[in-house]
Amino acid sequence: MIANxxxxxxxxxxxxGLSAVIFKKNLIKIIIGITIIQSGVNLFLITxxxxxxxxxxxxTSSPGGVMAFPVPQALTLTSIVIGVxxxxxxxxxxxxxxxxHGTLDVRKMGGDDQ
Amino acid sequence: MNFLDQLLSHAPALLVAIPLLGAFLTxxxxxxxxxxxxxxxxxxxxxxxxxxxxxxQQIFASGPITYVFGSLDPYxxxxxxxxxxxxxxxxxxxxxxxxxVLSFSAALYSWAYMEKNTGLDKYYSLLLLLxxxxxxxxxxxxxxxxxxxxxxxxxxxxxxxxxxxxxxxSVEAGFKYIVVSTIGALFVLMAxxxxxxxxxALNIAKLADSITFSFVDKIxxxxxxxxxxxxxxxVPMHMWLPDxxxxxxxxxxxxxxxxxxxxxxxxxxxxxxxxGNVITLPTISMGWALVILGLLTMLVGVIMALIQIDFKRxxxxxxxxxxxxxxxxxxxxxxxxxxxxxxxxxAPFAFEALKGGLFHVFNxxxxxxxxxxxxxxxxxxxxxTSLNRLGGLARNMKYTTIxxxxxxxxxxxxxxxxxxxxxxxxxxxxxQLNPILSIIAILSSIMLLAIFIKVFHAAxxxxxxxxxxxxKEVPRSMLLAMGFIAAFIxxxxxxxxxxxNTIVDPAANALIDNAGYMRWLIGG
Numbered sequence: 232m233i234a235n236x237x238x239x240x241x242x243x244x245x246x247x248g249l250s251a252v253i254f255k256k257n258l259i260k261i262i263i264g265i266t267i268i269q270s271g272v273n274l275f276l277i278t279x280x281x282x283x284x285x286x287x288x289x290x291t292s293s294p295g296g297v298m299a300f301p302v303p304q305a306l307t308l309t310s311i312v313i314g315v316x317x318x319x320x321x322x323x324x325x326x327x328x329x330x331x332h333g334t335l336d337v338r339k340m341g342g343d344d345q
Numbered sequence: 346m347n348f349l350d351q352l353l354s355h356a357p358a359l360l361v362a363i364p365l366l367g368a369f370l371t372x373x374x375x376x377x378x379x380x381x382x383x384x385x386x387x388x389x390x391x392x393x394x395x396x397x398x399x400x401x402q403q404i405f406a407s408g409p410i411t412y413v414f415g416s417l418d419p420y421x422x423x424x425x426x427x428x429x430x431x432x433x434x435x436x437x438x439x440x441x442x443x444x445x446v447l448s449f450s451a452a453l454y455s456w457a458y459m460e461k462n463t464g465l466d467k468y469y470s471l472l473l474l475l476x477x478x479x480x481x482x483x484x485x486x487x488x489x490x491x492x493x494x495x496x497x498x499x500x501x502x503x504x505x506x507x508x509x510x511x512x513x514x515s516v517e518a519g520f521k522y523i524v525v526s527t528i529g530a531l532f533v534l535m536a537x538x539x540x541x542x543x544x545x546a547l548n549i550a551k552l553a554d555s556i557t558f559s560f561v562d563k564i565x566x567x568x569x570x571x572x573x574x575x576x577x578x579x580v581p582m583h584m585w586l587p588d589x590x591x592x593x594x595x596x597x598x599x600x601x602x603x604x605x606x607x608x609x610x611x612x613x614x615x616x617x618x619x620x621g622n623v624i625t626l627p628t629i630s631m632g633w634a635l636v637i638l639g640l641l642t643m644l645v646g647v648i649m650a651l652i653q654i655d656f657k658r659x660x661x662x663x664x665x666x667x668x669x670x671x672x673x674x675x676x677x678x679x680x681x682x683x684x685x686x687x688x689x690x691x692a693p694f695a696f697e698a699l700k701g702g703l704f705h706v707f708n709x710x711x712x713x714x715x716x717x718x719x720x721x722x723x724x725x726x727x728x729x730t731s732l733n734r735l736g737g738l739a740r741n742m743k744y745t746t747i748x749x750x751x752x753x754x755x756x757x758x759x760x761x762x763x764x765x766x767x768x769x770x771x772x773x774x775x776x777q778l779n780p781i782l783s784i785i786a787i788l789s790s791i792m793l794l795a796i797f798i799k800v801f802h803a804a805x806x807x808x809x810x811x812x813x814x815x816x817k818e819v820p821r822s823m824l825l826a827m828g829f830i831a832a833f834i835x836x837x838x839x840x841x842x843x844x845x846n847t848i849v850d851p852a853a854n855a856l857i858d859n860a861g862y863m864r865w866l867i868g869g
Contacts, residue, residue, distance in 0.1 A: 265528060321524070328516055331516070340517070
């Protein structure tokens with residue numbers, strides 16, 4: 232049971248993130264929701280590669296014994312880098328939206344101006 | 346000759362590497378001279394196009410190609426080596442052709458269309474990056490690699506959609522797109538992790554070989570199909586598409602078509618190859634799900650297109666309707682594949698439907714692309730997109746009018762244009778599955794014709810309007826780009842047999858023959 236806690240955390244994070252994206256009206260909160268989903272997926276990848284009592288997979292300075300599987304960690308690293316780029320892009324778009332509307336609330340944006 | 350062989354043997358890697366290198370060289374060259382930069386971008390895309398054609402020749406002649414990044418030997422002792430494979434079969438190269446045709450004509454079109462904007466160095470960089478993303482998505486044989494290229498495509502296309510950063514509607518469309526596509530991509534990553542956790546493999550062929558269709562696999566299938574169909578703009582996940590298509594510059598809308606189709610490629614690859622071994626289990630009705638989604642997409646697309654008054658938004662809804670035909674064709678084939686009572690040999694129409702669906706992918710890219718370019722040309726000449734305020738343009742813009750007529754006939758499936766060839770294949774074959782399917786398909790085609798006749802009447806016919814008195818024909822580079830696509834449309838329409846036999850048939854075969862896909866990978 233105790234080993235399943237990370238998986239429950241993954242599900243929890245993804246659901247929290249999704250509900251933030253769906254129900255929040257503030258653009259920054261939507262972005263926070265997306266990053267929470269991202270963390271959930273990354274946690275899932277890391278958990279897949281972890282074995283109980285394992286050490287970091289560094290061959291040259293390993294104390295021996297079980298090592299964690301490095302491939303999911305490499306995947307996570309890539310995913311984090313992509314996540315940073317996406318978050319930066321989203322925030323820069325939000326800056327432009329805020330400059331134009333003077334608000335971050337999606338309900339107050341609108342109007343048919345170009 | 347030796348050099349050419351060398352080049353060809355590394356073509357799969359170069360297809361991604363050359364536009365990627367070009368993307369980062371573009372700003373440097375842009376500092377020297379604007380014209381030089383435009384020529385450079387068109388040259389890079391032209392060279393990539395030549396590589397695609399050379400590679401296609403090789404693949405159609407001698408079968409699929411595997412290109413290995415990393416160790417050539419898959420095993421060291423008993424351990425599997427971590428390596429990335431590009432697996433290029435006829436379907437991949439078919440999609441790569443579409444991507445390169447679209448981005449080449451977009452670069453050509455941008456020369457004049459975007460000339461008056463600033464920040465063009467970045468524009469061209471992003472355009473090349475988007476090409477890299479599309480080519481990578483269709484060429485790769487590795488699930489995680491697929492995710493990375495999917496994200497490259499999302500980021501580049503989001504930045505391009507929001508290119509008119511001073512127009513708040515463009516920024517909103519870009520934001521909507523990036524939110525939707527990032528969540529979709531995260532779902533894809535989650536599905537990849539689910540598969541990886543079970544089978545210890547990221548390679549599509551290896552996964553397909555070991556997949557057992559457990560409960561977790563079903564979850565992964567749903568996540569993958571939902572996310573990729575969303576990227577493809579299938580109803581009910583289409584809400585980002587009209588905004589993105591209509592708010593982006595016309596040249597970007599053109600490439601966005603390629604992006605959505607790379608998403609559809611993902612759907613087909615997942616269903617036919619990744620789950621190819623288990624999709625034939627009788628409990629699964631993915632085929633009908635695809636057919637129903639296809640019908641919904643068609644109907645919602647045409648009905649929404651009827652009420653639009655914005656030129657580009659109307660075409661965007663027309664594009665959604667067209668996507669439905671592909672799902673209908675491919676879904677029809679899948680229903681037969683998944684049916685245990687009928688083999689594929691007993692129902693030859695299933696293969697015809699698949700061919701029609703895949704052929705329509707290419708045709709849709711050309712037809713909708715041409716219409717977007719015409720809409721862009723009208724905007725360029727008049728600075729106006731509302732159909733209520735346009736009129737009488739045929740008097741001043743005769744070439745653009747001719748191109749619009751070609752696009753109109755092609756999108757509504759009138760002979761002798763290419764849309765007719767693929768739609769006829771779809772009508773004939775879906776009729777044999779269920780007549781209602783083809784009735785709805787024909788009905789939406791007729792409605793598309795009606796819608797675009799309305800546009801033709803509103804924008805091009807009628808008396809000369811005083812405010813458009815000084816309107817001139819668009820510059821030569823835009824006409825050239827439109828002519829390039831129009832030539833494809835007419836050639837495909839006049840010689841459909843030739844095209845179907847040389848490129849569509851191998852692609853359809855490659856999709857169905859997933860045992861073959863795994864044989865040349867694992868055995869070879």
